[in-house]
Amino acid sequence: xxxxxxxxxxxxxxxxxxxxxxxxxxxxxxxxxxxxxxxxxxxxxxxxxxxxxxxxxxxxxxxxxxxxxxxxxxxxxxxxxxxxxxxxxxxxxxxxxx
Amino acid sequence: xxxxxxxxxxxxxxxxxxxxxxxxxxxxxxxxxxxxxxxxxxxxxxxxxxxxxxxxxxxxxxxxxxxxxxxxxxxxxxxxxxxxxxxxxxxxxxxxxxxxxxxxxxxxxxxxxxxxxxxxxxxxxxxxxxxxxxxxxxxxxxxxxxxxxxxxxxxxxxxxxxxxxxxxxxxxxxxxxxxxxxxxxxxxxxxxxxxxxxxxxxxxxxxxxxxxxxxxxxxxxxxxxxxxxxxxxxxxxxxxxxxxxxxxxxxxxxxxxxxxxxxxxxxxxxxxxxxxxxxxxxxxxxxxxxxxxxxxxxxxxxxxxxxxxxxxxxxxxxxxxxxxxxxxxxxxxxxxxxxxxxxxxxxxxxxxxxxxxxxxxxxxxxxxxxxxxxxxxxxxxxxxxxxxxxxxxxxxxxxxxxxxxxxxxxxxxxxxxxxxxxxxxxxxxxxxxxxxxxxxxxxxxxxxxxxxxxxxxxxxx
Numbered sequence: 001x002x003x004x005x006x007x008x009x010x011x012x013x014x015x016x017x018x019x020x021x022x023x024x025x026x027x028x029x030x031x032x033x034x035x036x037x038x039x040x041x042x043x044x045x046x047x048x049x050x051x052x053x054x055x056x057x058x059x060x061x062x063x064x065x066x067x068x069x070x071x072x073x074x075x076x077x078x079x080x081x082x083x084x085x086x087x088x089x090x091x092x093x094x095x096x097x098x
Numbered sequence: 099x100x101x102x103x104x105x106x107x108x109x110x111x112x113x114x115x116x117x118x119x120x121x122x123x124x125x126x127x128x129x130x131x132x133x134x135x136x137x138x139x140x141x142x143x144x145x146x147x148x149x150x151x152x153x154x155x156x157x158x159x160x161x162x163x164x165x166x167x168x169x170x171x172x173x174x175x176x177x178x179x180x181x182x183x184x185x186x187x188x189x190x191x192x193x194x195x196x197x198x199x200x201x202x203x204x205x206x207x208x209x210x211x212x213x214x215x216x217x218x219x220x221x222x223x224x225x226x227x228x229x230x231x232x233x234x235x236x237x238x239x240x241x242x243x244x245x246x247x248x249x250x251x252x253x254x255x256x257x258x259x260x261x262x263x264x265x266x267x268x269x270x271x272x273x274x275x276x277x278x279x280x281x282x283x284x285x286x287x288x289x290x291x292x293x294x295x296x297x298x299x300x301x302x303x304x305x306x307x308x309x310x311x312x313x314x315x316x317x318x319x320x321x322x323x324x325x326x327x328x329x330x331x332x333x334x335x336x337x338x339x340x341x342x343x344x345x346x347x348x349x350x351x352x353x354x355x356x357x358x359x360x361x362x363x364x365x366x367x368x369x370x371x372x373x374x375x376x377x378x379x380x381x382x383x384x385x386x387x388x389x390x391x392x393x394x395x396x397x398x399x400x401x402x403x404x405x406x407x408x409x410x411x412x413x414x415x416x417x418x419x420x421x422x423x424x425x426x427x428x429x430x431x432x433x434x435x436x437x438x439x440x441x442x443x444x445x446x447x448x449x450x451x452x453x454x455x456x457x458x459x460x461x462x463x464x465x466x467x468x469x470x471x472x473x474x475x476x477x478x479x480x481x482x483x484x485x486x487x488x489x490x491x492x493x494x495x496x497x498x499x500x501x502x503x504x505x506x507x508x509x510x511x512x513x514x515x516x517x518x519x520x521x522x523x524x525x526x527x528x529x530x531x532x533x534x535x536x537x538x539x540x541x542x543x544x545x546x547x548x549x550x551x552x553x554x555x556x557x558x559x
Contacts, residue, residue, distance in 0.1 A: 005231070005353045009151055009246040009271055028246070030147075035245035043334050044230040050481040054333050056230035058478075060237035061140065062133060062546075063218045063363075065479060065511035074201070076511075076547070080240075081182075083135060 004041040019089045033090055034060060034067045034079035045069055045079065046093035054094070069093060102191055103129045103176075105424050106208035108183060108366065111139020112163070112410045113402025113417035114214035115170035117391075118177075120421030128175035129206060131197060135179055137170055138163060139216055140236070141410045143243040146171075152246050155271045157263075159410075160243075166414065184544040186211070186366055192397050193370075196556070198548060203556035210397045210424055213367055214417060217360040217403035220382070220463065221516045222256065223470040226329025227356065228478050231336075235264045235357035248273050249353050253338055255279040255327050256357040258461045259307065264355070265314045276351050278314060279324040279340055281358070283464045290460040297456035299449055304456070325466050329354055358463050360407045361519065367393065367400055368541040376534035380407060380458050381468075382519070383538050389444050391420030399424070407458075412450045419443040468523040476524065477517040479510020487521060491528035498522055498539050511547060514539040 013028035018036060027036045034057040037045050044054030046068055057067035060080040067079040070091040079090075105121045107114045110132035122128045130137075138145045142163035144152075153161050170177075178199065185196040192209035219234045226232065235254060241247040251274040254261055265278055297304045314320055326341040330348070337350045361382040364374060372393050374383045384406050391399035401420040402413030422440060470476055470484040477487075482505050490504045498521040501507060507521055508514035514521070518539045525536045 005251075006241070006247045006249055009155065009242070009248050010149065013246065031245045031247065035241055035247050038241070039245075039247060048481060053228070053481075054230050055228065055478075056233070058233050058237065059219065059516075060233070060240040061218065063512060063515045068511070081133065 004039055005043070006035075006038050008039070016084055016086055018084050019087060021091055027084065029084075031084050032060075032080055033069065033071060033077075033082045033084055033088070036084050037069070037079060037090070037092065042092060044092075044094065047095070100205065100207045101127075103127050103206065103208040105129075105210050105212065105421075106131065106193070106195060106206060107212045107214055108132075108195070109139065109214035109216055109402070109404065110134070110137035110170070110177065110179070111141060111214060111216050111402060111413060112166060113216075113404070113413040113420070114139070114212070115166055116414045116417030117212050117214060117401060117421035117424070118175045119169050119173045120418055121424050122173045122175040124425040126425065128173075129208070130175055130177045131181045131183060131195070131206075132177070132179050133181060137177065137179070138167055139410075139413075140240070142167060143240060145243075148243065149246065152243065155267050156243065157267060157270070159263075163410070182546045183215075183366065184546050184548045186370060186545075188370065188395075198546070198552065201552065203548065203552050205556070210399070212391065212399045212401060212417075212420055212424070213404050214401045214413075214420075215363050215366060215404045216413075217407055218363050218515065220358045220361050221519060222356050222358045222467055223474055223476045223484065223517070223520045224327050224329065224356070224467075225470075225472070225474045226331065226335065228475045228481075229329055229331055229333075229335045231331065231334045231352050232329050232354045232356065235261050235355045238355045239264055239267070242267065242271075249355075250274065251276055251351065252353045252355055253277050253279065253349060253351040254355050254357070255281065255324070255338060255340075257282040257463070258357055258359040259310070259457060260360075261355075261357040262310050262314050264357075265318060266310060269314075269317060275318045277319045277321055277349055279327060279338065280320065280322040281324050281327065281464055281467070282322070282461060283325075284323050286460050286462060289462075290456060293456040293459045296453045300453040303453070307457070325464060358467060359461055360403065362404050362407060363515075364404070364538075365513070365515070365541045365545055367398075367404070368538070369543065369545065370395055370398060372398070372400070374538055376532075377406070378533070379455070379462070381463055382407075389419070389447070390423035390440075391416060392423065406451065408451055408454050412447065412454070415443055415447050415450070419447065468520070469527060470520060470524070476520050477505075477507035477510065479512050479516070480506040480508075482507040482517075484524060487524045488528050491525045494529070495525070497537055498525055499537070501525060502539065508539050513541070513545075
């Protein structure tokens, strides 16, 4: 994780707690899971199963399958198609888990 | 036994909403299935919920979808959001559509089916497009529409109206656009001149487009005549390399948004056996669709960008004529008024598609974009490079489907959505065959991934 490349358009947006890789964060309530990861500064969200190279959300509309993460224990979910919910548990697939 | 719908519409964008409005008005039992959390499609994504600040930044064209959205929400039809269609097949009563809703598989039966599932962005296989820090311009707009998220600093690269619109929206929101690299070949401007006649039939659109193009050129660092873009960086994008008039330049940046126009999402129609036609002008495969959305398959229609790219307004008209055609075939409601509406719609659709020729010709992708080479990743899912694909194509491989068996390209989770077109280009180049002869990847179920547990639990038909 580094400084985020993204910011919210809305000043002081209402927040929602989510848990990413075991750590709790507050993020704007209207984010998709993919957007939340970008907002928190996750440049990459998974390791490619063939090459091991880092990958990140690309299309944000469900066609590229680059944003796969684990959500509440469900493996390989498209992060761009899911809205965050309070205390949603998100695991990025950076440890070769995918 | 499942309820049998009179009309099932896949996609709640302008086309799907319009068709559902017409069909439900005539008393048909209509179901609309959509992937998103709220209706509107990509163009009017999140319009019902977007705040005033978002609406202001996104501009009047976005807000103009509100009346259509309101009419759809008031229509007496069933609407199921957050649905993943994973299979469609012909059935003695019409069609069976299998979907995933909150992790469970459900099937719907319908006598007539309309595919209005829209478009996707043309995949541009440039070196480094698989690195974190690279996404599509459409993705940038989706982040703005649904999540009110903006980049702090960005380079926009490619060609087409959406890229210019995004530049305008980002500028309105105060985003620093380091550069806009325009890959429109200079020769396109000359070739597009004859199409100005067509464009002039929709003068408002034409002048809006011209204004949008001119304003960006003045207000942001706009670099035209760009070719051979590549993303540089190790683990993450750190810059873009590009060529202008034979000279190579580098720009430092850690976020790049690419765009090169749209292509129809044809997978569902292909799965049902609709013939595909190569459109050389629009540089994409298209489903053969009649004037009222009809396909060679009985009871199956396609409307909007899922058929041929035309934009939101055209999609709305195509959805309307498809819905009316469904109603007419059902109830023999061939009233004089309906006939007139039909004639007018047919004329407008023809005219607008013709006018669209200006955009299609002006923003036709440059040749270098269809010639990825070296270790540029073409199939992102299976990490297959352009040179690996070309090597197999050079051995005389029969087409992209055989190429898939040899290289695994097109076999990953996206099922060829991101590589299919470029695999075709590489085979066509290597074997010096026209694209129309290189058949697209065969589509097989599931259209989106489904777990074995979900499959086992699915309710019986």
